[in-house]
Structure formats: C-alpha cells, structure tokens
Amino acid sequence: MKMLGRRGILAPRLQPDKNVGPTEAQKGCKMNRKKSIKLFDRAMASIPGGVNSPVRAFGAVGGVPPFIARGEGPYLFDADGNRYIDYVMSWGPLILGHAHPDVIEAIERAARKGASFGAPTEGEIVLAEMVKEAFPSVEKVRLVSSGTEAAMSALRLARGHTGRDKIIKFDGGYHGHSDGLLVKAGSGAATFGVPSSPGVPTDYARNTITVPYNDLDAVRSVTKKYSGEIAAIIVEPVAGNMGVVAPASGFLEGLRSVCDDIGAVLIFDEVITGFRIAKGGAQEKYGIRADITCLGKILGGGMPLGAYGGRAEIMDKISPQGPVYQAGTLSGNPVAVAAGIATLKAISKRGFYKALESKAQKLEVALAAAAKSSRVNITINRVGSMMTAFFSGSPVRNYADAASSDTALFKKWFHAMLDRGIYLAPSAFEAAFLSASHEDSHIEITVSAAREVFGEVKSL
Ligand SMILES: *Cc1c(COP(=O)(O)O)cnc(C)c1O
Numbered sequence: 148m149k150m151l152g153r154r155g156i157l158a159p160r161l162q163p164d165k166n167v168g169p170t171e172a173q174k175g176c177k178m179n180r181k182k183s184i185k186l187f188d189r190a191m192a193s194i195p196g197g198v199n200s201p202v203r204a205f206g207a208v209g210g211v212p213p214f215i216a217r218g219e220g221p222y223l224f225d226a227d228g229n230r231y232i233d234y235v236m237s238w239g240p241l242i243l244g245h246a247h248p249d250v251i252e253a254i255e256r257a258a259r260k261g262a263s264f265g266a267p268t269e270g271e272i273v274l275a276e277m278v279k280e281a282f283p284s285v286e287k288v289r290l291v292s293s294g295t296e297a298a299m300s301a302l303r304l305a306r307g308h309t310g311r312d313k314i315i316k317f318d319g320g321y322h323g324h325s326d327g328l329l330v331k332a333g334s335g336a337a338t339f340g341v342p343s344s345p346g347v348p349t350d351y352a353r354n355t356i357t358v359p360y361n362d363l364d365a366v367r368s369v370t371k372k373y374s375g376e377i378a379a380i381i382v383e384p385v386a387g388n389m390g391v392v393a394p395a396s397g398f399l400e401g402l403r404s405v406c407d408d409i410g411a412v413l414i415f416d417e418v419i420t421g422f423r424i425a426k427g428g429a430q431e432k433y434g435i436r437a438d439i440t441c442l443g444k445i446l447g448g449g450m451p452l453g454a455y456g457g458r459a460e461i462m463d464k465i466s467p468q469g470p471v472y473q474a475g476t477l478s479g480n481p482v483a484v485a486a487g488i489a490t491l492k493a494i495s496k497r498g499f500y501k502a503l504e505s506k507a508q509k510l511e512v513a514l515a516a517a518a519k520s521s522r523v524n525i526t527i528n529r530v531g532s533m534m535t536a537f538f539s540g541s542p543v544r545n546y547a548d549a550a551s552s553d554t555a556l557f558k559k560w561f562h563a564m565l566d567r568g569i570y571l572a573p574s575a576f577e578a579a580f581l582s583a584s585h586e587d588s589h590i591e592i593t594v595s596a597a598r599e600v601f602g603e604v605k606s607l
Pocket of ligand 1: 292293296298323388416417
C-alpha cells in the first residue's frame with residue numbers, strides 16, 4: 148500500500164489552473180476546466196439550464212460540470228483532457244464500463260444495417276427471451292425506450308387490469324418523470340399525493356398515495372382506508388434514488404402479501420437493480436416474484452432502452468392483444484437491442500457478480516475505515532455493486548433518514564474528490580456504481596483520495 152499514499156503518483160494527473168482566476172462558478176475547483184466552463188456558458192444559451200437532465204447541472208453541489216469528451220473502461224475524460232475514475236457510470240447502465248468492446252461492436256454492426264425500421268426484428272425476440280430467463284416472473288415483456296416509459300406503462304396496465312385508479316408509491320422512490328409519479332407526500336405520513344412539479348394536475352396526483360419506504364404498517368393502513376381502490380404498489384425493491392437503501396427484512400414479502408390480499412398488482416421497478424444486484428435483480432436476490440417488472444439502464448447497455456414485463460395474463464391486456472394502449476416509434480430499436488444483448492451476454496459469464504460485488508465490498512470497507520480514522524460520521528449502505536455513503540451517524544432506512552444527512556459536508560467531499568479525479572454523483576442522494584472495468588488499483592486510488600479528503604473535509 149505504500150505507493151498509494153502519495154497523491155500524484157497513481158492518482159490521475161491533475162492540471163492546476165494557472166490562467167483563470169477562481170470565478171464564483173469555479174470555487175473549490177483545482178483542475179483546469181476552462182473548456183467545460185466555456186461549453187457550459189454556451190449550453191446555457193440553447194439548452195434549459197445547459198443540460199438535458201437536471202442533476203447533470205451540478206445544482207446541488209455548485210460549480211461547473213465537466214463536459215465529457217469520451218469514456219474508456221472506468222475512466223471519463225473531459226473536454227479539458229482531465230481524467231476521472233467514474234462511479235456514476237451513466238447513472239447505472241454501464242456495468243461493463245465505458246465503451247466496452249463487445250457492446251461497441253454490436254452497436255456498430257447493428258447500425259450499419261439501419262438505425263430503425265419500425266417493424267419487428269429477431270433481435271427483439273432474443274432480448275425478450277434473455278429477460279425472461281433472468282426474471283422467471285416475466286412471462287411476456289414489452290420493450291420501450293426508457294425507464295420512465297416502462298414505469299408509466301406498467302401503471303397504465305395495472306390500472307387497466309384491475310379497473311382501479313389509485314396507486315401506492317414510496318417517499319423518495321423515483322420511477323421516472325411521468326405525471327402520476329412526480330408526487331410527494333402532503334402533510335402526514337401517508338396521504339393523497341400533491342404534485343411535486345408545476346404542470347402535474349392535482350387531480351392526477353391525487354391518485355398517487357405515498358408512504359415511507361420500509362414502513363409496512365403505513366402500507367397496511369392505506370390499503371385498509373382505500374380498500375378496493377388500489378390498482379398497484381410500485382416500489383424500488385432496493386431504493387436507489389434516495390441514495391441506496393436496502394429493503395428491511397420482511398418488507399418486500401409484506402408487499403407481496405398485501406397485494407395478494409387486496410388484489411393489487413405488485414410492480415417492482417428494477418430499472419436500477421435489474422441485472423445490477425444479481426442477473427435476476429432484486430427478485431433473484433430476495434426470492435420474491437413481482438407481477439410486473441420494470442427494466443431499463445443496464446438492459447440497454449448505454450443505449451436508450453427500457454422494458455416492462457410480467458405475468459402473461461396481465462401482459463396480454465396490452466394492445467394489440469388487449470385493450471390497454473401503449474406504443475413507440477422507436478420501441479425495440481435494433482441498435483439499442485443489439486447493445487442490450489451484448490451486455491446481457493457479458494454479464495452472464497460465470498462469477499461475474501461475485502467478482503463485481505467483492506470489489507464493491509472492498510471499496511465499502513476501506514471507505515468506512517478511512518472515515519472512521521478521520522472521525523467523519525458516515526453510514527454506508529451497499530447492496531451488491533451499488534452503494535451510498537451518507538454523511539450521517541445513524542442508520543438510513545428511508546427518505547427522512549437520508550434527508551437528515553449532512554449535505555454541506557457532502558458538497559465539500561464531492562468537490563474535493565472531483566479535484567482528485569474521482570467522479571461521483573453530484574448529489575448526496577444518489578448511488579455510486581461499480582463496473583466490471585473497475586480494478587483493485589482504481590479502488591485503491593479512490594480510497595487514498597478519500598483518506599486525504601476525510602482528513603481535510605471537516606476543516607474545509
Ligand atoms: C432511472 C430510473 C427510472 C427512469 O429511467 P429513465 O431511463 O431515466 O427514464 C425509473 N425508475 C428507476 C428506479 C430509475 O432509477
């Protein structure tokens with residue numbers, strides 16, 4: 148370990164900024180990000196907030212996001228040529244790392260035959276069969292182009308299937324940005340939802356009831372109150388969008404039995420967890436069967452692809468077989484499907500998940516030790532190769548716990564790590580993802596950067 152302590156030897160090369168004095172936007176930024184700063188200014192003039200998805204703008208941490216030029220394995224390279232070890236991995240999809248040769252080759256080969264046909268192809272069947280094999284609860288599956296579409300369509304189907312309107316979701320659960328899912332709790336622990344974004348009709352949000360994650364009693368009391376009205380419970384079986392929060396023992400089993408009791412559809416949103424915490428996602432890991440499963444992220448290997456699938460009896464209610472309408476010009480896109488097939492082939496290799504998890508565990512243990520020796524309070528939640536280090540001294544079991552972590556400390560940590568070439572998600576409430584391309588050496592570099600930062604972070 149002796150060669151790891153000195154920053155600058157194994158740590159990615161840093162280029163101190165000599166020519167531009169620290170502007171407000173650059174505060175705390177030691178790298179040269181002149182080109183990113185220029186690009187961000189230019190983007191602002193043509194793209195709302197300069198980005199095509201909000202969290203990329205660094206709103207929660209301040210400063211200017213690096214504009215990315217390319218990725219390779221565990222590395223990102225920005226427009227100024229800075230190299231980072233990446234733990235965002237495109238927010239989860241890149242379980243094989245950036246620009247994996249098998250995936251890129253599959254994309255190239257498919258693209259040469261045409262980018263889209265709007266007609267059925269064999270690849271779609273192959274991918275559907277692979278999904279069914281990984282998820283035994285999925286008897287039929289429909290491909291869409293994003294996780295948002297998958298969750299939105301799964302809910303429409305659940306409502307069409309049950310003839311009921313209300314759904315239950317969990318505080319801090321994210322299921323994409325469709326209207327009925329952009330809802331937070333009103334006052335009280337379990338109540339009719341109120342829109343959490345302008346533009347979402349109150350009437351629509353009223354059909355979404357939110358309860359705290361891991362709180363089975365709250366679920367039971369809601370289902371009692373609205374008996375006969377609940378179409379579905381939608382849940383991230385391991386929460387990933389409030390930071391990583393594992394399901395408490397008995398929680399997922401409890402949801403399964405509540406749904407069975409009241410005739411509601413249990414929807415597992417495995418957009419992150421599917422092919423992440425096991426090939427068969429949370430359902431394989433915890434041994435629970437969902438009625439409908441939502442997939443995305445890893446499924447497309449970095450291309451826009453999502454899916455929802457489940458029991459044939461339910462899935463056959465989708466148009467054209469049944470009356471519940473759902474469609475897509477680019478659904479089952481041949482290039483995205485090819486990337487998905489190549490990715491699922493690679494993760495099917497024997498020992499893939501064991502190797503991935505052991506690296507994640509190594510990172511977890513070393514980070515916890517580094518924080519402890521600097522007397523920084525962190526709680527690391529990890530499930531498989533997804534994890535979050537909350538700046539909190541207490542356990543994090545739901546959104547309220549997560550929200551009470553120290554976000555000011557997180558900001559300092561985030562920027563100090565970024566300046567050392569470690570690219571983490573720019574929000575305290577996101578997961579870090581390991582990929583097969585992260586090696587022990589990358590983890591050691593990361594931990595040695597973390598050790599420095601924990602040492603400094605309290606006094607920054
Ligand atoms: C990312 C995510 C979505 C939305 O997927 P998009 O492809 O961004 O639309 C839905 N559910 C969960 C659990 C997610 O993490």
